[in-house]
Amino acid sequence: QVQLVESGGTLVRPGGSLTLSCTASDHAFSTFTVAWFRQVPGNERRFLATITRSGATYYADSVKGRFTISRDDAKNTVFLQVNSLKPEDTAVYYCAAREGRSIMTGAEHYNYWGQGTQVTVSS
Numbered sequence: 106q107v108q109l110v111e112s113g114g115t116l117v118r119p120g121g122s123l124t125l126s127c128t129a130s131d132h133a134f135s136t137f138t139v140a141w142f143r144q145v146p147g148n149e150r151r152f153l154a155t156i157t158r159s160g161a162t163y164y165a166d167s168v169k170g171r172f173t174i175s176r177d178d179a180k181n182t183v184f185l186q187v188n189s190l191k192p193e194d195t196a197v198y199y200c201a202a203r204e205g206r207s208i209m210t211g212a213e214h215y216n217y218w219g220q221g222t223q224v225t226v227s228s
Contacts, residue, residue: 107131107217111200114222117190121226125185127200127219135178138203141185142212143196144221150199152210156183163208190226197221 113125127139140155154164154174162174173186183200199222201215209215 107134107137107202109200109202109217109219111198111219111222114198114224116225116227118228119191119226121190122186122188123190123224125187125198125200125222125224127183127185129181129202132181134181134202136204137217138205138208139174139176139183140201140203140209140215141172141174141183141198142201143194143198143224145196150212152212153198154185155208155210157206157208159206161208163210165210187224190224192226195224195226197223 108130109127111127117123136158138157141153142150144150152165153168156162156174156176171189176183200219202217203215
């Protein structure tokens with residue numbers, strides 16, 4: 106069972122940037138496709154970005170150009186760099202992993218989830 110732990114969420118001012126990290130407990134993580142989602146209370150989890158084990162990436166249109174997903178398999182970690190933050194980016198950010206190679210944007214395709222990290226964008 107792969108365990109995922111997110112970190113890096115914090116309070117940030119509009120226009121600011123931060124980097125979220127997702128670290129896995131298992132070296133098999135390097136073979137997984139990993140994604141970031143976010144959720145606000147009362148809404149479903151929304152897909153943000155994903156990266157395959159070969160490094161191919163795909164982004165939701167709403168974050169393309171502002172968010173960058175990357176991975177460091179030596180550290181069992183996937184990152185999400187978020188720039189030009191807006192108040193509407195306030196949410197709990199989750200990382201998720203799946204064992205397939207395909208790019209999937211639906212939460213139902215991901216088997217492993219972290220506990221989430223809160224990002225609050227406010228002045």
